[in-house]
Amino acid sequence: DVKVTQSSRYLVKRTGEKVFLECVQDMDHENMFWYRQDPGLGLRLIYFSYDVKMKEKGDIPEGYSVSREKKERFSLILESASTNQTSMYLCASSFGAGTGELFFGEGSRLTVL
Amino acid sequence: GQQVMQIPQYQHVQEGEDFTTYCNSSTTLSNIQWYKQRPGGHPVFLIQLVKSGEVKKQKRLTFQFGEAKKNSSLHITATQTTDVGTYFCAGTYDYKLSFGAGTTVTVRA
Numbered sequence: 001d002v003k004v005t006q007s008s009r010y011l012v013k014r015t016g017e018k019v020f021l022e023c024v025q026d027m028d029h030e031n032m033f034w035y036r037q038d039p040g041l042g043l044r045l046i047y048f049s050y051d052v053k054m055k056e057k058g059d060i061p062e063g064y065s066v067s068r069e070k071k072e073r074f075s076l077i078l079e080s081a082s083t084n085q086t087s088m089y090l091c092a093s094s095f096g097a098g099t100g101e102l103f104f105g106e107g108s109r110l111t112v113l
Numbered sequence: 114g115q116q117v118m119q120i121p122q123y124q125h126v127q128e129g130e131d132f133t134t135y136c137n138s139s140t141t142l143s144n145i146q147w148y149k150q151r152p153g154g155h156p157v158f159l160i161q162l163v164k165s166g167e168v169k170k171q172k173r174l175t176f177q178f179g180e181a182k183k184n185s186s187l188h189i190t191a192t193q194t195t196d197v198g199t200y201f202c203a204g205t206y207d208y209k210l211s212f213g214a215g216t217t218v219t220v221r222a
Contacts, residue, residue, distance in 0.1 A: 033210075042119070042214040043201065048209075101158040102156070102158060103158070104155040106155055
């Protein structure tokens with residue numbers, strides 16, 4: 001079974017802090033994604049990556065950056081956390097070209113005070 | 114960016130009844146996927162539709178992709194308590210997958 005592991009299930013940070021959310025997948029998937037999930041808004045794509053050291057902006061990249069130094073690991077960085085970034089963050093991976101089935105991690109619930 | 118609209122936002126169903134959730138896009142989609150998220154869980158892939166007019170069934174679930182590839186539906190027959198959760202559609206346009214807001218289903222026993 002594909003396993004997508006997110007480093008933290010729950011985080012509480014203060015405004016202005018730098019936040020790292022890490023995601024590791026164990027199935028050698030080329031594609032990795034970061035989404036945020038908010039009630040009534042569904043899942044919104046922040047950034048995605050189709051290869052190592054490659055990144056593409058999604059629909060809501062402002063205030064975020066990403067890093068993919070190794071194929072299995074995709075990190076989401078909040079340089080200076082703000083209260084409107086309080087959300088559930090979901091990492092996902094998929095295999096091959098195009099948009100195939102996404103395998104999601106358990107999610108990281110971030111609260112920014 | 115392209116938007117995928119999903120209705121209704123909430124669906125309260127009596128056990129044993131049928132219901133349908135709908136997904137509409139402003140642009141033609143390459144494919145559409147459906148996911149289910151149980152309360153407290155993460156989204157899990159259900160199915161992908163690619164062809165115009167395609168219909169696929171999984172037991173009590175029937176998925177349709179519209180002829181114009183701009184809409185899709187999920188129909189569940191004889192709803193059970195195990196159907197509780199949020200159902201998301203996700204459409205591919207310009208190599209990006211965009212999710213609808215989801216339909217949250219509750220079941221009255």
